[in-house]
């Protein structure tokens with residue numbers, strides 16, 4: 001057990017050992033990575049990270065929404081060790097093994113796309129999206145896709161074509177997949193009619209219907225891909241009517257609906273998949289991140305009549321690795337036996353508390369989210385304009401206080417802690433975030 005609960009900062013940041021490692025990393029590692037602050041993680045337990053100099057941090061990033069059951073959950077580690085001693089790899093593409101078949105059954109039962117589903121295994125979010133793109137094209141014999149502005153679906157060339165998040169992610173990589181149309185995602189805060197009229201959030205869908213009659217023959221569209229809660233784009237939660245109208249449009253034109261649950265899925269919102277909050281029933285679901293508590297694994301799940309591709313049409317050497325699969329089975333067991341409930345409870349408390357605190361913090365203009373997928377949007381108090389520099393200063397100030405945060409969207413702080421956080425950790429995070437905001441506002 002730790003002598004001190006996080007946060008407990010004992011050196012300058014970065015400390016001497018961290019500085020050495022950063023220097024090594026910077027010499028040899030791809031400069032494309034984005035490190036917002038110099039955290040050099042050594043080990044983790046629950047919602048705490050200890051760095052190489054012995055500083056303890058409270059982790060409200062979960063390794064970008066991945067370590068759903070907390071860092072190194074002992075039950076997850078135990079099944080990993082046991083499986084690693086039994087069988088490390090055999091390629092589920094060419095052979096059969098129990099953990100992959102059992103996990104496929106579990107995910108097929110859980111996915112919100114239909115009563116009978118099938119599962120294709122991958123190693124990451126982007127591969128799950130690539131698989132969905134290929135399946136949608138093959139099943140429909142159509143070539144075009146519709147995606148949303150602000151969306152993040154990954155960085156390999158197919159999924160990058162659907163990503164509409166930041167220009168830097170696409171700059172220099174053209175030509176991308178042809179035939180992708182981006183439309184507006186509901187963002188009630190940026191909507192000129194916010195608070196005035198219901199329905200204004202559906203502007204993107206109005207544009208889509210206009211495109212269908214002018215520029216984009218709907219019978220050529222294979223699928224519309226949508227994050228049920230937009231993640232990298234700013235933790236935006238659409239109104240329920242968005243999903244009703246989206247589904248109606250897609251059904252009318254025989255277009256498949258892909259729900260990208262890579263960030264929002266696996267219990268983070270208090271339900272296994274965020275779609276369930278809206279009664280949204282897509283045809284295909286992509287997942288990764290939180291599925292195996294930190295081991296690389298992803299899945300593309302589709303209604304069985306849609307996953308009708310023949311042997312050889314798609315496969316992956318490592319996807320569905322047995323060690324990752326047992327970690328996922330244990331993760332799901334833990335989610336179902338209390339962690340999702342905890343995510344819902346702690347998330348509600350955090351959102352309500354942050355909204356109350358925001359009343360006396362003019363830089364906070366919105367607190368939104370479901371469960372432990374929470375966005376705190378900042379703006380310049382004087383002008384009401386987005387405040388990306390302030391956001392960045394807040395994230396840095398929080399790090400110096402021992403709270404790990406990340407940004408998302410233009411001007412939003414994201415809270416995506418492991419789903420194991422307790423009340424004390426939630427209270428500590430709110431205090432440190434508010435202190436960091438005070439400090440950053442006066443810099």
Ligand SMILES: Cc1ncc(COP(=O)(O)O)c(C=O)c1O
Pocket residue numbers: 124125126127129152153154155227231232260261262263264288289
């Ligand atoms: C919604 C969504 N889809 C896909 C991805 C890509 O996942 P990966 O980085 O595992 O390829 C991400 C990653 O942030 C994501 O948030």
